[in-house]
Amino acid sequence: MMKLIIEFAYTDSVNMTESNARTLFMAADSINIVKLMQICCNFFEKTLCPNNCVGIWQFTKTYHTPELHLKAFHYVLSHFEAVVFCEEFMQLSAQDVIDIISRDNLNVRQEAPVFEAIIRWITHEPQEREGYAYLLLSEVRLSMMPTEYIQSYVLPNKLILGRPRLPSAILLAIGGLSSGRDLTNVIEAFDVRANHWMNITILSEPPRAYHGAAYLCGYVYCVGGFDQVFIATNSVRRFDLSTRTWQEVAPMYYRRGCVSVTVLNGCIYAMGGYDEHTHLSSAEFYQPETNQWLKIAPMHDQRSDASCTALNGRIYICGGYDGNEELRSAECYNPETNQWTLISPMSSWRSAVGVIAYDNHVYAVGGFDGTAYLQTAEVYNPHTNTWRNVSSMMTPRCNFGIEVVEDQLFVFGGFSRVTSTSNVEYYDSETNEWSQACDMDVDRSALSCCVLSGLP
Secondary structure (H helix, E strand, O other): OHHHHHHHHHHOOOOOOOOOHHHHHHHHHHOOOHHHHHHHHHHHHHOOOOOOHHHHHHHHHHOOOHHHHHHHHHHHHHOHHHHOOOHHHHOOOHHHHHHHHOOOOOOOOOOHHHHHHHHHHHHHOHHHHHHHHHHHHOOOOHHHOOHHHHHHHHOOOHHHHOOOOOOOEEEEEEOOEOOOOOEOOOEEEEEOOOOEEEEOOOOOOOOOEOOEEEEEOOEEEEEOOEOOOOOEOOOEEEEEOOOOEEEEEOOOOOOOEOOEEEEEOOEEEEEOOEOOOOEOOOEEEEEOOOOEEEEEOOOOOOOEOOEEEEEOOEEEEEOOEOOOOEOOOEEEEEOOOOEEEEEOOOOOOOEOOEEEEEOOEEEEEEEEOOOOEEEEEEEEEOOOOEEEEEOOOOOOOEOOEEEEEOOEEEEEOOEEOOEEEOOEEEEEOOOOEEEEOOOOOOOEEOOEEEEEEOOO
């Protein structure tokens, strides 16, 4: 290299090639031969092409040649559709790619080459680069793309589908009766954000219907109900999420099919139900620390096929069937005094109803009034001891699952007129409207649901 520089000093000319131009420029820069540096820059400019323009643009970032740097960058922008197929483009940093594709004067006939260039750049080193997908893809001007291209090539791409965010809660829909009125052990998990169900059934677990489900201290509990030979049971099973195994825990005092179950103050409460002889008014609660059930004061009314919820340190139970008729009565339990108090009755008689605490009120939804399957819903205000009607569901149903997930009230499956359904809909108290959600995979009634929150 020194030979070329000495030759230039004597002859004012130099034999420059693409293979030696950069090294010659660096040598000239180190000893400040400005004229030779300018000759090198002129050479770079004359030889700009899709294969080398990115390298020259990067090279001139290090060495202060603003005019050549700008010309090389403009060349990249002007010949983008050819440049992206060259190896130098694959070596760019994410920020360099953003600097190029974010420019309004990027010369592309359509926006598709921009999208395809990003995908090609990411897949060149996927493990290192997939984390930049959001930043890069946000620069694609989707409004400039044909709808057909977006549907056919953009939306199906796995980078667009992306890595899902972890939901704050997962809902489980457990057991029930299939559309053929057979008991089922199906368990489906629902991600409300993705509006997606996943079947997580453990085939060895026996089926159960008309039971209660609860999530407490990292365990899922199935309480009472009817077993696989349709006998009311006092059995309680607990599912360990970490080991994916079921185990038996202490049984209830009473066999309870069509039981009402809720969680309050770290305990599981089981109320009413049917033992195949009597519709029960008795109630009890389970302490997981001691693995014991303790009796509490009985309710005012006998109730099977009722539904209950916990709100502000109290338990509310509504509706049901007493052996003679469907009920519209409702009552409230205070664990501090161990007393039940009758509250204002609902406007409708409701057996196989869904009851849930939502938006600081108690909602009673659907059910059977002795004549018809209901799609109506009403809400109780504990402060005024009054009920008022809200919008009706789109589908009448009884014996369905009900839960609140991410500030929306969901109903799952149930019996609707002539058969079990897989239909799911949800209610928003702010709009007073019901909307459809993704159906379960399996038609079911007499199922029970619980929400797994605070997941790791």
